[in-house]
């Protein structure tokens with residue numbers, strides 16, 4: 001059992017990468033013409049990552065969600081959406097990093113603030129486990145790359161140790 005604990009921690013930290021979080025656009029207000037808090041303010045407090053989902057809640061038949069190009073977002077132009085949703089419970093997968101633009105498809109709603117831009121953070125690539133051995137430079141050539149300093153090697157070791165401790169901790173939370 002003890003040997004499973006770190007594994008559980010690793011699985012937990014992979015969970016977010018694989019499945020993502022659901023973000024309810026506008027919180028309790030949902031997707032409405034005049035939200036209590038502007039969608040800009042709502043979005044600024046969130047950290048969106050690839051595979052997260054946006055959930056738009058609105059009255060079916062009375063509103064819709066359009067994913068649009070940046071230009072159409074700024075102009076509130078509803079005539080050429082990339083995608084259109086109107087089932088009242090729209091789940092949108094953020095499947096890449098970068099900006100996504102949404103406006104209401106109802107006439108006049110976007111101009112009154114029913115518009116949302118979400119910027120998904122770039123995927124962070126973990127550091128490679130070990131530097132690949134490079135051939136020794138020839139005696140008469142100058143190496144273009146500085147050799148790694150001891151302190152950066154220590155930093156990597158420390159951060160790996162930290163990850164291990166974190167995994168143990170998460171494992172303990174699950175099974176404790």
Ligand SMILES: *[C@@H]1O[C@H](CO)[C@@H](O)[C@H](O)[C@H]1NC(C)=O
Nearest residue numbers: 071072075076077078079080
């Ligand atoms: C909206 O976009 C379409 C196609 O790009 C364009 O023909 C139309 O004039 C635009 N409408 C407004 C109000 O900008």
